[in-house]
Amino acid sequence: MRVNVTVNGEQRQADDVWEGESLLFMLRERLGLPGSKNACEQGECGSCTVYLDNVPVCACLVAAGQAQDRSVRTVEGLAEGDQLDPVQEAFVEAGAVQCGFCTPGLVVQAHDLLDRVPNPSDPEIREALAGNLCRCTGYEKILDAVRLAASRR
């Protein structure tokens, strides 16, 4: 089937999509956007978090067809050219990135949190990021990064 979808502000079209493909697969393998990650593909780890119509979701559990005529924003769509989003900048500075496989999902989820709650408390940050698994950092520097980004936005 053919899927028309707006991705990072651009109208995109994916052809020959097999019905069983997820939005994640379509983004990664058909639209050249592998930034959203495939760590569990069961909605358990949050590494594939993207905005779907401005709401963060796990792209792995969205059937490709569900994205028809909708708007998707991925981690690749956060920076303005060379200028990183403050959340991205803070993740690098705070040492919140080790292997980085969880990072795209966390960056999108943290971006959404700060859009909704500009100065979140620690418990609010933790609750917002509870659907994103990280195995390298023990999360402390991720919290640092979100606090840092909040202070700059």
Place this chain on the structure above:
Amino acid sequence: MHAFDYAAASTVRGALDLAGPGSAFLAGGTTLVDLMKLDVLTPDRVIDVNALPLKGIRLHDGALRIGALERMSDVAAHPVVRSVHPVISKALLLSASGQVRNMASIGGNLMQRTRCDYFRDVTSACNKRRPGSGCPALTGVNRNHAVLGTSDSCVATHASDVAVAFVALDAQVVLRSKDGDRVAPLEEFYRLPGSTPDRENVLGPGELIAEVVVPVLPWARHSTYLKIRDRQSYEFALTSVAAAVDVKRGVVQDVRLAAGGVAAKPWRLRAVEEALKGGVAIERTFAEAAESAVDGARPLAHNAFKTALLKRTIVRALLDAAGAR
């Protein structure tokens, strides 16, 4: 994944016309897509119902009415839900993760399947997935399984949190088919496994959940949902309890209680409710009443702890809902 047709419907009629044996409705997709990847569900046709007009959250005729396609996150955050039935909001917020709640619908949540690993593993026997093939959970790894409402065919738990709250509140579901609407109490919507664990509810072929109707119970503003799980977040219940208590002058006037994580379906605790009515709202009353919660329980090798844990969970929930702590 099994091959299938993908069709999108924009009207209920259209969706029902497309439906047939071997078809499945797709709302949020968080259960369906997951189980299709595992080949647990193999529909020939998937009907995307997201464009159907089954939305809206409103108070009408003494009831809170929630459209089946409302997202879990929207329902949880809705001011009317939070003020009229906070237990619904709490149960939703203790389910899954933010990202999943943003996709998953209320109707889909009620239709979610068990987390039994044998059900999810297509190389295993499972009476629910392949009737007559057997139930390895009876003698296998059954720590997470049910102790109430089980049968020799199936010991799986029902996985939903919000259904527990709904059942406590006497919620009904509006079921829509080409023949029109019918209404069923949610508690009776779900079937016990018996010898046919593959038939989990009373939904007929070509029928879908249109709406959830929750009677308003003014005193149920004092309600809570609490959940025991293996980590702080994003995990299914070992035990959970939805509780609403009406206490006047220290005496329990009325109460609604249901449990999750322990039973084959969301488990209303009527005997406990009866034992509580007229009692003094203190911990000892709650503990004594909770004893009957596990009448008829059939613990397995690895989940016997759930019976005592359920009773303690009930006590904590009552303390919280009664404001006694």
Place this chain on the structure above:
Amino acid sequence: MTLTPAELTSAVSGGIGTSPQRPDGNLKVRGEFAYASDLWHEDMIWGATLRSPHPYARITSVDITEALKVPGVYAVLTADDVPGRNLYGLEHKDQPVLAVDVVRYQGEPIALVGADHPETALRAMKKIVVTYEVLEPVVDMETAVDDTPLHPGGNLVRHVPIRRGSQDVTAEVVVTGRYEVGMQDQAFLGPESGLAVPASDGSVDLYIATQWLHVDRDQIAAALGLPQEQVRLTLSGVGGAFGGREDLSMQVHACLLALHTGKPVKMVYNREESFYGHVHRHPAVLYYEHGADHTGKLVYVRTRMYLDGGAYASSTPAVVANAATLGVGPYEVDNVTVDAYGVYTNNPPCGAMRGFGAVQAGFAYESQMDKLAEALGMSPVDVRVRNAMTEGSVMPTGQVVDSAAPVAQLLKLVQDKPLPAGTSSDIRELPGGVSNTTHGEGVVRRVGYAVGIKNICFSEGYDDYSTARVRVSMVNGSLSAAVHTAACEVGQGLVTIMQQIVRTELGIERVTVLPMDTTIGNGGSTSASRQTYVTGGAVKAACALVRDKLAGRTDIGDEVIDETTEWRHRATEAIDPVTGQGNAHVQYGFAAHRAVVDVDVDLGLVRVVALDCAQDVGKALNPQAVVGQIQGGSAQGLGLAVMEEIQTSGGKVRNPSFTDYLIPTVLDMPPMSIDVLELADPHAPYGIRGVGEPPTISSTPAIVAAIRAATGLALTRVPVRPEHLTGT
């Protein structure tokens, strides 16, 4: 102008001892860093693996006829298609690339499919017909040696005995215990994946997420029947490792499919397959007896331990040696008896995971130290300090610890840290958290301590070295350096460390890290907390060669200085097979934890309120990365303490998903207060001491000690779950 090395160093920022940003950080936060699963090649096809559903079975037939007929399928391969040696393994070549006649664990690869779409490959895979004669699996590690032999030499992979001092001395106070450690998974987030690209001359390039390029290459070449130079590996982005990528997974499979079809082949495991596709931490059963005098001084330690290696050996021999040689912990004990057994069973294969044998022993000996403290009426810290090893102490192997061993100091540092404020009134900070389970009722707060020891680098006489190349030339009028190794960046930040070393050694700020590949010599494994030590040492040594040629010049015109060198740490020795004596290890690392835990004793819920740590790192080359390692390692220890276990039943994995195999979320990890000591090891480059593993060892027993204190329960098994605490 010429400058002295010291002047050069101070002239540039981002050298050692600072925390410059990772060179790959921007790409990673933008989603533009290419992990192995992100790779794409014109005309590529997808590979899939058919695996055994049985833990132990004889294969009576494999029929691929129908699978080959599926449109879009390019190849279906079985053991018959492996042109070279169909056996591989890190220490024993005992594991088939594709099963022949018998399968020894659930998930063992039997056949491969290459097809135009991953779904086509999966569907074709289901059309392969394998018939099995199912056999009774061997699943009990304690009796495995006397059970059905699974390999020609029987089921004992390795027995490591240690005999030191008196074997029959008695003591005034004796405590005994039996401890169990469940099977932990590395649970790295980036699944096993890679892209194999065939060349027209019959050679192959593999872009791969791994921990050790050269040993992968050697095993792949042997299986393909190719000379090593015809198998070229390049490291792609690696989504975490923690030991789980030390063994092969899909490497040979992708290359086989690529060479067979003449097409680039991509393979990506999903999460379930990942659980079957890599080795796990050995589950263990450990029997201990500690004898002490009335002052708490240890008189003897005797232990017998079993580590379940599962179906194939992997690194079991080295894991067993670690458990044995580090089996009494960081304590001085004159009389030691150890018998450690690594065995074959039909459980999932186990091998390397962060802490590597020291974790299992650490849980047991630290539990014993608490038991001893209780028997003596001493505090847990006092009994540990009473026995703490120091520089100059003798290990049970007879090896003298010849650099800092600040065990008592680390314990006192965590003991002296301020305790967190009392039990919170915010339910989000109580056991159960947002789950709304308590407002404080039933909650008991207690503290637990633990300290651990880990060998750093490879041991027992292994020729452990790394190779580094540093090239310097002029770019836009200033000196620029490039550093090239085959040492794998898996997330830990080796790329940053290498840049820092070059900046410090050469005073050149602009340092490029070249792709890691097999065109340069062996970098050794990214394991045993060794890369900063060994590859860092190699980069430093290469810089010294470059510096000689640079001779203080800041303008070298068109000249290119390009130096490559191998660097080795000092040699270690094999241990005596009867007494276990020998200088087996090159360096020891130590960390201590204090855990503060709130336990809801009625509901069995645990919240780790604080998890404070002190660790000696010799020299913190990158303080931010050091702290990141301590935080991450401690989190994995927390996971083992209270939630993580691969559950098996009759050899079958029952929870191969992140739904059912739980790892800590951000809500489960407490804030950590961390002290980093820098007591230089004179034998190591810059005095550094390996960082990655020690914090994983002591966090588990510290947390369990606190839960024991809160509940009064024995808790001899990890992970501890609610039902172990509710008494129900």
